[in-house]
Amino acid sequence: MVNEKKTPELNVSRRGFVAGGAAAAGVAALGLAGCGGGGDTAGSTSTGSGESNVELIEADEEGFVVRAEKTDGKAPANECVIALEGEIQELHPMDWSDGNSGWVDYYMYDTLVYLDENYETQAKAADTWEVSDDACTYTFHLHEGITFTDGEPLNADAVVTNYQAAIDPDNNWRRRRMFIETIDENTEETRVDSCEAVDEYTVKFHLPTPYAPFLNSCTQFYLVSPKAITDPDFDFSRESAGSGPYVLEEHAQGDHTSLVRNEDYWGDAPAIEKVTFRQVPEAGSRIAMLQTGEATVSYPTPSDQVATIRSAGDINLISVESTTMRYVTLNTNVEPLSDVRVRQAMNYAIDQDSYCKVLYSGAATPATSVLPELVPGYKAQTPYEYDLEKAKSLLEEAGYADGFTVSIIGDNSTQETKGMTFVMQQLEKVGITVDVQPNEAATNAEIAAMPEDETELQMWYVNWSQSDADGFMRSLLSSAMVPPTGYNTAFWRNDEFDAELEAGNAAPTEDEQNEHYGKCQDIVWPECPWLYLASDNSLYAYKAYLSGARVVSAGYDVTQAKLNV
Amino acid sequence: MGKYVVKRILSMIPLLFVISVVIFMFIHLIPGDPARQIAGADATIGEVQAIREELGLTKPLVTQYVEWVGGFLTGDMGVSYTNNTTVIELLTPRLPITIYLTICSITWSALLGIIIGVVAAINRGKALDLIGMVIAIAGISLPNFWLGLQLMQIFSVNMGIFPTGGVETWQGYILPSLAMGAGIMSILARVTRSSMIENLGKDYIRTSRAKGLPESKVIMRHAFKNSSIDVITVTALQIGALIAGSVVVETVFSIPGMGRLLVDSIGYRDYEVVQALILFFSLEYMVINLLADVLYGVINPRVRYE
Numbered sequence: 001m002v003n004e005k006k007t008p009e010l011n012v013s014r015r016g017f018v019a020g021g022a023a024a025a026g027v028a029a030l031g032l033a034g035c036g037g038g039g040d041t042a043g044s045t046s047t048g049s050g051e052s053n054v055e056l057i058e059a060d061e062e063g064f065v066v067r068a069e070k071t072d073g074k075a076p077a078n079e080c081v082i083a084l085e086g087e088i089q090e091l092h093p094m095d096w097s098d099g100n101s102g103w104v105d106y107y108m109y110d111t112l113v114y115l116d117e118n119y120e121t122q123a124k125a126a127d128t129w130e131v132s133d134d135a136c137t138y139t140f141h142l143h144e145g146i147t148f149t150d151g152e153p154l155n156a157d158a159v160v161t162n163y164q165a166a167i168d169p170d171n172n173w174r175r176r177r178m179f180i181e182t183i184d185e186n187t188e189e190t191r192v193d194s195c196e197a198v199d200e201y202t203v204k205f206h207l208p209t210p211y212a213p214f215l216n217s218c219t220q221f222y223l224v225s226p227k228a229i230t231d232p233d234f235d236f237s238r239e240s241a242g243s244g245p246y247v248l249e250e251h252a253q254g255d256h257t258s259l260v261r262n263e264d265y266w267g268d269a270p271a272i273e274k275v276t277f278r279q280v281p282e283a284g285s286r287i288a289m290l291q292t293g294e295a296t297v298s299y300p301t302p303s304d305q306v307a308t309i310r311s312a313g314d315i316n317l318i319s320v321e322s323t324t325m326r327y328v329t330l331n332t333n334v335e336p337l338s339d340v341r342v343r344q345a346m347n348y349a350i351d352q353d354s355y356c357k358v359l360y361s362g363a364a365t366p367a368t369s370v371l372p373e374l375v376p377g378y379k380a381q382t383p384y385e386y387d388l389e390k391a392k393s394l395l396e397e398a399g400y401a402d403g404f405t406v407s408i409i410g411d412n413s414t415q416e417t418k419g420m421t422f423v424m425q426q427l428e429k430v431g432i433t434v435d436v437q438p439n440e441a442a443t444n445a446e447i448a449a450m451p452e453d454e455t456e457l458q459m460w461y462v463n464w465s466q467s468d469a470d471g472f473m474r475s476l477l478s479s480a481m482v483p484p485t486g487y488n489t490a491f492w493r494n495d496e497f498d499a500e501l502e503a504g505n506a507a508p509t510e511d512e513q514n515e516h517y518g519k520c521q522d523i524v525w526p527e528c529p530w531l532y533l534a535s536d537n538s539l540y541a542y543k544a545y546l547s548g549a550r551v552v553s554a555g556y557d558v559t560q561a562k563l564n565v
Numbered sequence: 566m567g568k569y570v571v572k573r574i575l576s577m578i579p580l581l582f583v584i585s586v587v588i589f590m591f592i593h594l595i596p597g598d599p600a601r602q603i604a605g606a607d608a609t610i611g612e613v614q615a616i617r618e619e620l621g622l623t624k625p626l627v628t629q630y631v632e633w634v635g636g637f638l639t640g641d642m643g644v645s646y647t648n649n650t651t652v653i654e655l656l657t658p659r660l661p662i663t664i665y666l667t668i669c670s671i672t673w674s675a676l677l678g679i680i681i682g683v684v685a686a687i688n689r690g691k692a693l694d695l696i697g698m699v700i701a702i703a704g705i706s707l708p709n710f711w712l713g714l715q716l717m718q719i720f721s722v723n724m725g726i727f728p729t730g731g732v733e734t735w736q737g738y739i740l741p742s743l744a745m746g747a748g749i750m751s752i753l754a755r756v757t758r759s760s761m762i763e764n765l766g767k768d769y770i771r772t773s774r775a776k777g778l779p780e781s782k783v784i785m786r787h788a789f790k791n792s793s794i795d796v797i798t799v800t801a802l803q804i805g806a807l808i809a810g811s812v813v814v815e816t817v818f819s820i821p822g823m824g825r826l827l828v829d830s831i832g833y834r835d836y837e838v839v840q841a842l843i844l845f846f847s848l849e850y851m852v853i854n855l856l857a858d859v860l861y862g863v864i865n866p867r868v869r870y871e
Contacts, residue, residue, distance in 0.1 A: 087829065089647055097605030172615045174605060182609035237649070253648055253655065254829070255731070255821035280730060280819040284714045288729045291722045442597030442834050449601065466607075475607060485610050 056362040057303055057539075059319040065363075066310045066317035068544035073314045075545045075563040076293055079274040082556065083286040083295035087279055088257050091248070092236040093222035094166050094229070095173040099465075102220065103555030104277055107259055109222035109242035110154070112140050113215065115467060115553035119374060121215055125154060125223055125243070135210035135508035138218075142201040146266045148225035148243045156197030161226040163195040163205075178217040184485055191217075210506040212513045213470040219553065245270045245559045255279060271562045287541065290315055296546050296563070297556060301539035303361035314544045319363050319537045320551050321374045324465040325472070327367065328408065328423060328531035329489040331458050336404055343528035345394035347384040349430045350423070356534050359419055364536035369521045370473065372535035377469035377504070377517035381525040384532065391430045403431025409447060410461030412438035420461045423531065434459075449484045452491060459531075460489050467553050469517040470505055473497075477524055490529035497523045566862060573855050581848065585637075588843045589630050592836050598622075599646050599834040620646060633840065643837030645830075652841045655826070662732055663822040666745065666814075667807050669738050674746030675753055675800055682757020682796075683789060689762060697754060704751030709810055713744035713817035730819035741818045745810045749803045756799045760792035793864055801857035805850045 059065050090096040093109045112126040126140035146154035181189045193206045228234045228241035240248035246259035258276040280286045283302045289295035309315045330337045352366035371378040410420045417438045424434040466472045479493040504516030548561040600616040642652035685697035721729040773783045811824035830838040861868045
C-alpha cells in the first residue's frame with residue numbers, strides 16, 4: 001500500500017459525540033460564508049440545497065487548502081487560543097471518554113509512548129522499549145530524572161501505581177478499557193498479567209497472551225503523580241499532576257480550559273506561554289474569532305467556510321486525513337439485507353465520489369476497505385465502482401427486481417440527516433425505498449444497543465474513529481461484539497474473520513499482524529455488512545502567525561510551536 | 566395585596582410538585598440511557614452496567630423520584646453525570662450570566678418596543694408608523710441566530726468594537742442582548758401600537774381632549790396607562806420565551822449559560838441537571854407572572870386582588 005500518511009486525527013473513538021458535533025456545520029451554512037467561489041460540483045446529486053455555491057476543497061501536497069497571503073502578522077499575546085466545537089467534559093487523566101478531554105490531557109500528562117503525525121509510535125516518558133520474542137513481555141526504559149509537577153519522581157514504581165489505579169474495578173475509570181477485554185455481557189479479562197518495576201527506571205508489562213494493540217493502548221495511558229492518583233480527594237479539574245509541557249491554570253466547565261507553560265518541563269521547553277481551549281459551538285463564530293484574532297486555531301472547520309477564510313488573508317487552512325470512517329450498517333438478519341447480493345447491489349448503487357463532494361466538498365476519501373487508509377494494517381480492496389446496471393441485475397438475481405423498503409436511522413444533526421438523504425436518493429435509483437429516521441444521538445445509541453432478538457434496527461448511518469485495526473474491526477465486526485455487548489449492528493458473524501483477527505492480535509511482529517488484519521479485510525469486503533462510504537478529512541484553520549504546530553493522534557499539538565509576537 | 570401575594574406563593578408549591586413529577590417522568594421515559602452516554606461509544610457492557618448501578622438507575626422509578634425530591638428538599642440538587650460536579654456547582658456560575666442576559670435583553674427591547682409602538686400609534690398611517698412597523702416586522706422575522714452572526718460580522722469582525730463571544734467583560738453582553746431582544750422589541754411594538762390605537766379611539770380620550778388637556782397628557786396619562794396592562798402581560802410572557810431564545814444566542818456567542826446547559830444535558834440524558842433546570846425555569850416563569858399580576862394593581866387601582 002502506498003500511503004502518504006500525513007497527519008492523523010484523534011484516535012479515541014467517540015462516535016456519539018462526533019456525530020452530534022457535526023450539527024453546527026449545517027447551521028453555519030446559513031451564516032457568514034454564503035458566498036462560495038462557484039467551484040465545480042460535477043457529479044453531485046441534488047441532495048441538500050445551495051450546495052452548488054460551495055467550492056470544492058483541494059489541498060496541495062502539504063495539505064494546505066488555503067495559504068495565508070499576509071504572513072507578517074503579530075499575535076496579540078504569547079497565548080494560543082484554540083476554539084473548538086465540543087465540550088471538554090472530564091480532565092481526569094484516567095476517566096475521560098471524549099476525544100477533546102484526551103487532547104487537553106495530552107498537554108499536561110506524559111505517556112510512555114505516543115503516536116506522532118505519521119502515526120508512528122515514538123518515545124515519550126520511555127526512551128526505549130522492547131517486546132520479547134513471544135510478544136508477551138513489554139519492557140520500557142524510562143527517561144531518567146522526570147518529575148511530576150508536585151515533585152514526585154516519574155519512575156518505574158510510579159508507572160506501576162498508575163497501572164494499578166487504572167485497572168482497579170472500584171475506580172471504574174473510563175480508561176480502564178485500555179487494559180480490559182470484554183468477552184461478553186458478564187465476562188471480562190485483563191490483558192495484562194502483571195506490571196512490575198524491574199529497577200528504578202525499567203518497567204515490565206507481562207501479557208497472558210500476545211496482544212498487538214497493547215502498545216497503542218499505552219499511547220492513551222497518561223501518567224499521573226502517584227500521590228495524586230491514589231488520593232480520592234484530588235480534583236483534576238482544579239489542578240493537574242502530570243509531567244507534561246503544560247499545567248492546568250483554570251478549567252471553567254462548558255466555557256474554557258487554560259493551561260500555562262510548565263517551567264520545569266524535562267523536554268524541550270515550549271515557546272508558547274499559555275494555551276487556552278475555548279468552547280465555541282457555532283462554526284461561524286469560530287471563524288469570526290479567527291478573523292478578529294481572538295482565536296489562534298479553530299477546529300473543526302466546516303467545508304463551507306473556505307471562502308471566508310481565503311478572503312481573510314491571514315489564515316491558513318489545512319486538511320489532514322483522519323481515522324474516521326463513515327458507513328451504514330446493514331442488519332444481515334433482516335430480509336432482504338440477509339442476501340449478500342442485495343448488499344453488494346446497494347454498494348454498487350452508491351456513488352462514493354458524489355458522497356465526498358456533497359457531504360464534505362471533496363475533503364474526504366472514498367472507502368476502499370473497512371479501515372481508513374491511515375490506520376496501520378489497512379489493506380486496499382477492489383472498490384464497488386458506481387454501476388447502476390450491475391446493481392439492478394444483482395437485485396434481479398436475488399429476486400428483488402422491483403426493489404423493497406428499508407429504514408435507516410442516524411443522528412438528527414444537519415450533516416448526518418443530509419448523509420441519510422443522500423443514501424436514500426442513491427438507492428431510489430435502483431428501486432429501493434429508504435425510510436429516513438433521524439433521531440437524537442442518545443435515542444440511536446439505545447436502539448443500536450438492543451439485543452438481537454428484540455432489535456428493530458435495519459440500517460444505521462454512523463461513523464467510527466480508532467487508531468488501530470483491532471479497535472476498528474473487533475468492535476464493529478466480530479461475532480463477540482453483537483449488541484448489546486458491542487456495536488456489530490450488522491449482526492454479521494464470520495468464524496474465519498474472528499480467527500484471523502485473533503491471529504493478528506497474537507502475532508509477534510507487525511508484518512505478521514498486518515497480514516492477518518489484511519485477510520480480515522479481504523474476508524469482510526465482499527460480504528458487504530456495510531454500505532461503504534468515506535473517510536473525511538479534518539480541517540484545521542489557524543492564524544499565519546502560528547508556526548510549527550502539528551496534528552498528532554491525540555489532536556492539534558502546539559507544544560513545540562511558536563507565535564510571532 | 567400582601568395576603569394575595571402570600572396566597573399566590575403558597576399556590577406555587579403544589580404546582581411545582583406537579584411539574585416535578587412531569588419532568589421526572591418525561592426525562593426518564595424518553596429513549597436514551599445516560600450510562601451509555603457517559604461511558605462513550607467504545608465502552609464495554611460491563612462498564613455501562615457499573616455506571617448504571619453507581620448512578621442508581623437500576624432502582625425502581627418511584628424510589629429514584631423519592632430520593633431526588635428528598636435530596637432537593639434538603640438542598641441537595643444531585644450530581645451531574647457528565648461533569649462530575651454537583652448540580653449546584655454547575656448552576657452557580659451560569660445562573661447570573663443568563664439572568665443578566667435576560668435583563669439586558671428585556672430592558673432595551675421593552676423600552677424601544679414601547680416607544681416605537683406609541684409613536685406609531687400617534688402617527689397612525691403616516692411615515693413614522695410605517696417605519697416603526699417595518700422595524701417591527703424585520704425584528705420578528707429575522708431568526709436570532711442569523712441576526713447574531715450578522716451583528717458579530719459587523720461589530721466584531723469588521724469594526725472590532727465588541728468581542729465575538731464570551732462574557733468576561735460587560736461588552737460581551739451587548740451583541741447577544743441585541744440578538745435576543747430583537748424579537749421581543751418587535752412584538753411589544755406591535756402590541757403597544759394596537760392597544761394604543763384601540764384606547765385612543767375610546768370615549769374618555771375624546772372627553773379628555775374636549776376638556777382641553779394637552780395632547781401629551783392625553784396620550785401618557787390616559788391612553789398609555791390603559792394600554793400598559795396589555796404591554797405588561799405580553800412582556801411577562803415574552804420573558805418566558807427568552808429562555809428558548811437564550812439557547813440559540815448562547816450557542817452563537819459561546820456563552821456558558823443555562824440555555825446551552827439545558828440542551829447539552831438533554832443530549833447526554835443528564836437527568837438531574839435537566840430536572841433542576843426545568844424546575845428553575847418553571848419557577849422563574851411563575852415568579853414573573855406573579856410580578857406582572859402585582860404590577861397590574863400598581864398601575865390600575867381598579868384591579869382588585871381577592
